Amino acid sequence: MRSSEPEHEDTPELSEYARQALEEFLRERSERQNPAVIEENWQLSQFWYSDGTALALAKEASRAAEGGKIVCISCPTLYRKLKELECHNEVALLEFDKRFECYGDEFIFYDYNDPLGFEERWKGTCDVVVLDPPFLSEECLAKVSQTVKFLNPKFIILCTGAVMEPYAQSLLGLRPCKFKPTHTRKLGNEFKCFANYNMDEFCS
Numbered sequence: 001m002r003s004s005e006p007e008h009e010d011t012p013e014l015s016e017y018a019r020q021a022l023e024e025f026l027r028e029r030s031e032r033q034n035p036a037v038i039e040e041n042w043q044l045s046q047f048w049y050s051d052g053t054a055l056a057l058a059k060e061a062s063r064a065a066e067g068g069k070i071v072c073i074s075c076p077t078l079y080r081k082l083k084e085l086e087c088h089n090e091v092a093l094l095e096f097d098k099r100f101e102c103y104g105d106e107f108i109f110y111d112y113n114d115p116l117g118f119e120e121r122w123k124g125t126c127d128v129v130v131l132d133p134p135f136l137s138e139e140c141l142a143k144v145s146q147t148v149k150f151l152n153p154k155f156i157i158l159c160t161g162a163v164m165e166p167y168a169q170s171l172l173g174l175r176p177c178k179f180k181p182t183h184t185r186k187l188g189n190e191f192k193c194f195a196n197y198n199m200d201e202f203c204s
Contacts, residue, residue, distance in 0.1 A: 049159075050182040054081035057157065057181070060203040061128045062087040064155045068127030071151055073110065073144060075132040075159065076100050092126075094118065094147070096134070115146040124152040136161040136189065145171040155197055162190040172196065178204045 049057070058081040061070050069090045072079040079093040083103075093103060094110035101107050108118050112133065129151055133144045141164060148156060158174055159181045168174040174194035181191050193199070 047183045047185060049075070049077040049081075050184055051081075053181045053183070054078055055085075056179065056203055057130060057159070058082045058085055058087070060199065061130055061155075061157065062089055063202060064197075065089050065127040069125060070128045070130070071122070071126045071153070073129060073131035073147060074112075074134055075130055078130055078132075079103070079106075092122070110147075112140055112143045112147070115143045116150055123150055126151050126153045128155045128157070129153040130157045130159070132159045136164055138164075138167050141167050142171055148172060156195060157199065158194040159191060160194070162192045165192065165194070168194040 054077045057075075057078050061078070062082065062085065067088055069092070070082065070087075071092050071094060072082070073094045074096070076093055076095055076097070079091060079095075079100075082089070082091050092106050092108055093100060094108050096109070096111055098109065108122075110118060129148050131144055131148060133140045141160070156172060156174060158168055158172065160168065165176060168176075172194075174196050177193040177195050177199045179193045179199065181193055183191070
């Protein structure tokens with residue numbers, strides 16, 4: 001004889017902790033399958049570019065590379081915009097956040113504390129490097145600069161806080177540009193763009 005009680009009463013309910021864990025798992029799975037929905041992780045000091053900034057940087061990097069290789073260091077929104085534009089350049093993303101493994105072979109795990117800890121085949125092979133180090137510190141930029149020098153590009157574009165200007169000059173020989181990168185969220189620090197060439201002639 002069947003019980004007259006509703007069947008759903010026998011269905012186990014998830015605890016609040018289990019529910020949150022499930023939601024986090026589903027969100028991360030969705031992000032891996034669809035890079036467009038990957039959200040900033042402030043614990044990793046991630047701040048996404050505005051669409052206008054990503055577009056301007058993507059066009060300039062593609063123009064400067066002239067069909068050559070572009071490496072994006074810690075700037076996944078720029079990488080994504082380059083792919084959206086279907087540029088004909090070979091592009092790689094050096095990034096710590098493994099959620100971006102969804103980009104396949106073009107994703108290269110990168111930890112600035114191990115600035116040369118990736119494949120030797122990239123040494124001296126790229127034409128343009130765009131970097132946006134995760135932290136506004138001399139130590140961080142110094143380590144990422146080792147990566148840039150290893151890659152040995154013809155053109156270097158750095159997006160970082162204005163307070164990093166002395167180190168941009170001393171570590172990589174970069175000069176400030178008129179172009180001001182903006183982000184999807186308002187940040188407390190002023191950001192500037194630096195380059196080793198007259199970027200103002202092409203992007204302002």
